[in-house]
Structure formats: structure tokens, C-alpha cells
Amino acid sequence: MSEVVLNAIVKRYEHMVAVDHVSLSIGQGELVALLGPSGCGKTTTLRMVGGFVPVTEGRITVGGRDVTHLPPHKRNMGFGFQNYALFPHMTVAQNVAFGLEMRKLSKADIAAKVRIALDRVRLGHLAERLPKQLSGGQQQRVALARALVIEPDVLLLDEPLSNLDAQLRQEMKLEIRQIQQSLGITTIFVTHDQDEALSVADRVVVMRAGRIEQEGTPDEVFATPRSHFVAEFMGVTNLLAGRPEAGGFRLASGEVVPVRVADNGGEQALAVRPERIALAPGEGGEGGLAGRIELATYRGLVIDYQVRAPSGLTLTARCPSPAAGGPRQLSAGDMVRVSWRPEAAVLVPL
Amino acid sequence: MGHLAIRRLYAGISVLVLGFVLLPLVVIVWVSFFENRILSFPPTGYSLSWYVRAWEQEAFRNGFLTSVETALCAVAISLALGVPASLALVRYRFPGRDAIQTLLLAPMIVPGIVGGAALFIAFIELEVLLDMDVSGTLGGLLIAHGLIALPWTVRLVTAGLAGANRSCEEAAASLGAAPLLVFWRVTLPMIRPAIVAAALFSFVISFIDLEKSIFLVGPGRTTLQIALVSYLEWNLDSTVAAVAAVQILIIGTLLIVSDRYAKLARAF
Numbered sequence: 001m002s003e004v005v006l007n008a009i010v011k012r013y014e015h016m017v018a019v020d021h022v023s024l025s026i027g028q029g030e031l032v033a034l035l036g037p038s039g040c041g042k043t044t045t046l047r048m049v050g051g052f053v054p055v056t057e058g059r060i061t062v063g064g065r066d067v068t069h070l071p072p073h074k075r076n077m078g079f080g081f082q083n084y085a086l087f088p089h090m091t092v093a094q095n096v097a098f099g100l101e102m103r104k105l106s107k108a109d110i111a112a113k114v115r116i117a118l119d120r121v122r123l124g125h126l127a128e129r130l131p132k133q134l135s136g137g138q139q140q141r142v143a144l145a146r147a148l149v150i151e152p153d154v155l156l157l158d159e160p161l162s163n164l165d166a167q168l169r170q171e172m173k174l175e176i177r178q179i180q181q182s183l184g185i186t187t188i189f190v191t192h193d194q195d196e197a198l199s200v201a202d203r204v205v206v207m208r209a210g211r212i213e214q215e216g217t218p219d220e221v222f223a224t225p226r227s228h229f230v231a232e233f234m235g236v237t238n239l240l241a242g243r244p245e246a247g248g249f250r251l252a253s254g255e256v257v258p259v260r261v262a263d264n265g266g267e268q269a270l271a272v273r274p275e276r277i278a279l280a281p282g283e284g285g286e287g288g289l290a291g292r293i294e295l296a297t298y299r300g301l302v303i304d305y306q307v308r309a310p311s312g313l314t315l316t317a318r319c320p321s322p323a324a325g326g327p328r329q330l331s332a333g334d335m336v337r338v339s340w341r342p343e344a345a346v347l348v349p350l
Numbered sequence: 351m352g353h354l355a356i357r358r359l360y361a362g363i364s365v366l367v368l369g370f371v372l373l374p375l376v377v378i379v380w381v382s383f384f385e386n387r388i389l390s391f392p393p394t395g396y397s398l399s400w401y402v403r404a405w406e407q408e409a410f411r412n413g414f415l416t417s418v419e420t421a422l423c424a425v426a427i428s429l430a431l432g433v434p435a436s437l438a439l440v441r442y443r444f445p446g447r448d449a450i451q452t453l454l455l456a457p458m459i460v461p462g463i464v465g466g467a468a469l470f471i472a473f474i475e476l477e478v479l480l481d482m483d484v485s486g487t488l489g490g491l492l493i494a495h496g497l498i499a500l501p502w503t504v505r506l507v508t509a510g511l512a513g514a515n516r517s518c519e520e521a522a523a524s525l526g527a528a529p530l531l532v533f534w535r536v537t538l539p540m541i542r543p544a545i546v547a548a549a550l551f552s553f554v555i556s557f558i559d560l561e562k563s564i565f566l567v568g569p570g571r572t573t574l575q576i577a578l579v580s581y582l583e584w585n586l587d588s589t590v591a592a593v594a595a596v597q598i599l600i601i602g603t604l605l606i607v608s609d610r611y612a613k614l615a616r617a618f
Contacts, residue, residue: 147524
């Protein structure tokens with residue numbers, strides 16, 4: 001069993017705390033994404049698990065074994081680097097064989113395992129190439145094969161897709177997920193890209209300033225952000241300050257809008273995804289808020305509208321474009337009524 | 351002035367500078383083939399006799415061997431000290447790091463004659479202190495040559511290390527390689543070109559040294575450069591030119607080879 005448990009780990013540098021009491025447990029075979037902006041401590045956390053950064057405080061265990069102060073070469077973990085880190089002077093096959101040589105396997109065993117590992121990432125035919133003769137995507141697959149061939153207890157991936165172009169990133173994302181699931185390997189995946197995290201992970205851990213801000217399934221984190229920061233990071237562009245009152249939520253700009261749960265009072269922010277906002281053309285009509293379109297940005301399947309209410313309140317609505325079967329495009333200056341279903345709004349602390 | 355004119359001027363100046371650098375070398379090689387008994391112009395004819403005469407001079411033969419031996423030892427010393435020092439300088443942050451870096455590069459800046467005199471005086475003091483020979487010994491000479499080669503090794507190897515991908519070492523560690531194995535299997539191969547260049551360059555730097563050696567050689571242990579100077583004191587013929595031509599060939603070859611491994615220009 002390779003359950004990974006981080007118990008209140010801290011990384012303190014002379015003038016700053018990079019990781020501040022992070023506790024996390026990752027089940028056997030689970031893929032957890034550490035998500036956050038640069039400097040949030042996600043990579044430092046990963047590198048502490050890998051043994052490349054000394055832990056200041058706290059404990060890390062793998063399958064019950066304390067590895068907190070073990071050097072990296074005794075941890076049996078596979079590490080995938082952002083820049084792939086293939087050995088430039090070795091062929092693809094030699095790169096993959098390296099970890100097996102360190103484990104003193106026989107030549108025949110090594111050859112067999114290398115072949116299987118390279119076939120798994122569909123690179124068997126490139127075994128004798130040097131890394132510099134491969135494309136970025138191929139290099140990343142070699143790196144993955146090299147990390148997995150040693151049958152590690154844990155797979156650690158540090159921004160494995162960020163050096164690839166959009167198309168390849170999509171393919172590699174699926175490939176990593178597929179291999180991870182077929183091997184059932186416990187994996188920590190560090191990324192700053194919410195889309196990547198949501199689509200590969202069983203569980204997403206959002207980090208901010210060295211702490212865990214929120215964790216949950218991709219849907220939990222995406223649909224019900226519990227803080228202003230997470231909401232913003234998950235692409236909720238409408239975050240409206242105000243306070244709940246009987247019958248709704250009073251925005252700082254004065255309007256009262258309906259919400260499903262009138263929470264415990266006090267200053268909060270109402271978070272509404274732009275996709276959940278509906279626009280009805282014209283000045284009349286019941287419900288919602290009146291506003292004028294300030295800016296319309298055509299984006300293919302959707303159109304982003306920036307709408308301004310008389311009170312000064314500004315909202316973004318993302319509506320299907322005519323190409324996606326939506327209504328005709330509105331233009332700047334048009335009057336609209338803005339509305340959303342109460343359950344589409346989430347209250348988050350300011 | 352037009353664009354073209356500026357380019358022509360630039361090209362012209364480049365050719366002049368290059369000519370200024372190369373002319374003495376060309377002249378020396380040319381003179382080494384003169385038949386004239388005393389060094390003079392114009393040549394009365396051409397021959398290879400000065401090369402034969404140079405080879406017959408025991409002082410030159412022995413000097414050449416001493417120089418090669420000394421240079422090989424200088425290579426060993428400068429690599430043994432310079433490679434670990436470069437690793438420490440590039441990979442770790444520690445108090446006094448800048449000072450140590452400056453210190454290691456200092457022999458490159460201090461004029462050879464000053465360094466040589468300083469070493470000589472230091473060795474004499476050491477002799478008095480320890481009551482043993484230092485100043486005229488082979489050991490003393492080797493220390494001095496290791497010292498002049500060291501900055502070049504440090505410079506080239508730190509440049510090589512800076513270009514080597516640190517995460518390759520971490521990858522090796524994560525795959526189960528202990529630190530020494532990481533160094534041996536990954537770090538060293540990655541910086542091999544820099545080390546080869548450093549070795550070749552150390553050899554050249556030691557081989558051509560005159561200023562430091564002149565203070566430090568003992569009886570019966572003259573380097574080639576010192577043998578040349580002593581010969582020039584009493585003779586003025588083309589033997590020296592022949593020896594110089596051979597040296598130009600050796601050093602030129604070494605520099606061209608070392609440039610294939612690591613561009614010297616990139617170390618600065």
C-alpha cells in the first residue's frame with residue numbers, strides 16, 4: 001500500500017515560509033492535483049515529498065513508512081520534471097534503463113523491462129535515439145517511462161505539460177491519466193492550470209501562500225468554491241461584495257438579488273460564473289437587473305458581454321454565440337436585463 | 351559615411367589587428383627555415399638544419415621533457431582542485447563564496463612575474479620555517495604551475511556546470527542513484543567537454559609559462575622556455591626560431607582541439 005500522508009509539513013526559509021503546515025493524505029492509486037499560482041508552495045511541497053527540499057517541520061509517510069528525512073535515492077518515487085530532465089548523453093533506452101541499473105537488475109531483465117516501458121508510451125521504435133533528437137512530447141513520454149519503469153511507490157509530476165503546445169498537452173494529459181489508472185499508481189500532479197487539474201485529478205487541492213485553500217473533487221472545487229481566491233482561480237469573474245439580508249443579498253452597489261442560502265450575515269461576496277448569467281434584450285421585463293452592454297467580445301462558440309448597471313455595478317456574461325445555436329449577437333450600447341438562477345450563485349467570504 | 355563604408359572600415363581594421371597578431375608568428379616560422387648562420391635578412395637560402403640543431407641541443411630536449419611533465423602535472427593539479435571547487439561554487443551558497451571565487455581566479459590577474467616572485471619568497475620563508483628544501487624543488491614548480499592553470503579550469507568548468515541541467519541530477523537521484531553515482535554517471539558526463547577543454551588549456555598555460563618558472567626551477571630542471579631564454583643570451587641564430595615554430599604547432603593544435611569541446615569565448 002502506498003498511501004502518502006503529509007502531516008503538517010512546513011518549509012521555512014530565512015525570510016519566508018514557503019509551505020505552512022500542509023496536511024494531506026493521498027490514497028493508494030489516487031491522483032491528486034496541487035493547483036495554485038506560482039509561489040503558492042505547490043512545487044516546494046512536491047519537492048519535499050520527493051526529497052529534494054528538506055522539510056523544516058512535520059512528517060511525510062508513504063505506506064506508513066516515515067520518509068521525511070530519507071534522501072531521494074532511497075524513496076522509490078518517480079519524478080517527472082517540467083523540463084523532462086533526460087540525461088543528454090544517454091540514448092532513450094539507456095535513460096529508461098538507468099533506474100533499473102541502480103537496482104542492480106540483470107541485463108536481460110533490464111532489456112525486457114525497458115522494452116515494455118517504452119512500448120507503453122509508444123516509443124519502442126526510438127529506443128536508440130538521443131534525447132535531443134526527440135520532440136518535446138516524445139521527451140516527456142520517455143521521462144514518464146523512465147519514472148515508471150522502476151515501479152515507484154509514488155509518481156510525482158511537476159508541471160509535466162507546461163512546456164508542450166496546446167494540442168500535445170491535451171494528448172499527454174489523457175495519456176498520463178490513462179497510464180496512471182492502468183498502473184493504479186499514487187500520483188501527485190503539480191500544475192497552475194485549473195483546466196489541467198480538473199481534467200486529470202481525482203482530487204484537486206488548491207494552494208495559496210503556502211497553505212491549502214480548498215480541497216475536494218474537481219466538481220466540488222469548481223462548482224462550490226469556498227473562498228474569493230478559489231472562485232477567482234476557477235474562472236468566476238463576477239465576485240460581488242455585499243451582505244445577506246432577509247429575502248436576498250444586498251450588493252454594495254445597492255441592488256438586492258436573490259440567493260438560495262442566506263448565510264450567517266456579515267460582509268461576503270456573491271460569486272456567479274459568467275456562463276450562468278442570462279441576458280434578455282430590451283429595457284422592460286421583470287426580475288433581474290437592468291444594464292447596458294459596454295463591450296462585446298466574440299470568442300467563437302461564446303460571446304463575452306460586459307454589462308454595466310446604472311448603479312455602477314459591472315458584470316460579465318458569457319452567452320452562446322449564434323455559431324453555437326445562441327441568439328443573435330448584441331452590441332455595445334444595447335439595453336439588457338441581467339438575471340441568474342438563485343442556485344447559480346455561491347456566497348464566499350471576502 | 352554609408353553602411354557599406356562602415357562595414358569596409360570594420361573589415362579593414364579587423365584584418366590589420368589580425369595581421370598584427372599573426373605577423374610575429376609568421377616571421378618566426380619563416381626565419382626558422384633561413385640558411386643564414388647569424389640571424390639576418392635577407393635569407394641566403396633555406397634549410398631544415400636549425401631544426402636538426404635544435405634537436406641536438408640537450409638543453410632543449412630536456413627542457414621540452416621537463417615542460418611536458420610539468421604541464422601534465424599542472425593539468426592534474428588544476429583539475430583535482432578546480433573541478434570540485436567549481437561544483438561547490440556553482441551548486442552551493444555558502445559564506446565567503448564570492449571571496450573564494452575571486453581568490454581562485456586571481457592568478458589569472460596577477461602578473462606572472464609578481465606571482466613568481468611572491469611564490470619564491472614564500473618558499474624561502476617556508477624553507478627557513480620547516481628546514482627543508484622547497485624553492486628549487488620539483489614540488490615547488492608543480493605547485494606554481496597548478497596555480498596558474500587553476501583559474502582557467504575554474505572558469506571553464508563553472509561555465510560548463512552552469513549550462514548543465516540541475517534537474518538531471520535530481521532525476522538520477524530519484525531513480526535510485528546515491529550522490530557519488532549521480533556525479534559519476536550524470537554530472538561528469540554532462541560537463542565532460544568543459545573538463546577536456548580545461549585540461550588542454552591548463553596544459554598550454556603551464557607549457558608556455560616563463561615568468562613564474564624562472565624563479566622556481568632548480569638545477570638540472572629547466573623548462574623549455576627557460577632553456578630558450580638562456581640560449582638567447584649567448585647565441586643569435588635560427589635555432590630558437592625552429593623551437594618556437596614547433597611550439598606554435600603544438601599549442602595551436604591543442605587550442606583548436608580544445609575549442610571543439612568548449613568555446614573558450616563562452617567562458618568569459
